[in-house]
Amino acid sequence: MNYQLNIYCVGLILIIDHCDKTISIKIVYFGPALSGKTTSIKALFSHFGKGKDVYSIESTVNRTLFFDYGTVTFQNQEWALKIHIYTTTGQDFYFVTRPITLRAVDGVIFVIDSHEEVYDRNLISWQELISYFNENISNLPIIIAFNKQDLEDKFNSIDFLRDIEYSKYKNIDTRFTSAIKGEGILDCFEDILRLVLNKYYDNKLITAMN
């Protein structure tokens, strides 16, 4: 058994493996159908020169059936930080897969479709996301990525933040992205890592292990 320690923290899991000297965290891209989750993960992996390392379970028309998945590892002399990255499917036919993919998540990038015609789909998807966490949602690290910024007919991000009562959430931030152009994707990823790691640092869970 490799894992010497699992830390359970308001429904979230950070796994520190002292044998392998690896810290593993899990990030999930969540959001409504066709908002750009798969495009975002692919753009992220392209940034790291790992474009071929995203594994997708998808239909013949390139819609995500279950999830996309890939890992990125950052290594210093002693420790490795291994980040497991998933996307959920936006298709409601397969919605039962979404809570499964979200299990033990450390941080969520909520990918918004900024096209004004689909505003409500984003709200419904947000409501679904928070329904999986109950009261623990207010501490969950979340980056809201207003994707498709290259479109002309976008809704106002402020309206969305007002409608979800953004100020209720403690570990949240926003970004503007255009996944199709690869813009803002790396910033989004850095931001979610910062929120996740700060959270554990604040709880003194990381230093307590040394």
Ligand SMILES: Nc1nc2c(ncn2[C@@H]2O[C@H](COP(=O)(O)OP(=O)(O)OP(=O)(O)O)[C@@H](O)[C@H]2O)c(=O)[nH]1
């Ligand atoms: N204009 C524009 N189109 C985008 C952007 N990101 C994604 N798309 C397009 O939106 C469509 C859906 O993109 P996907 O990445 O498959 O979306 P998804 O959220 O993974 O979709 P599902 O997994 O089926 O829910 C594709 O045609 C993409 O090319 C963007 O930033 N701008």
Ligand SMILES: [Mg+2]
């Ligand atoms: Mg997809």
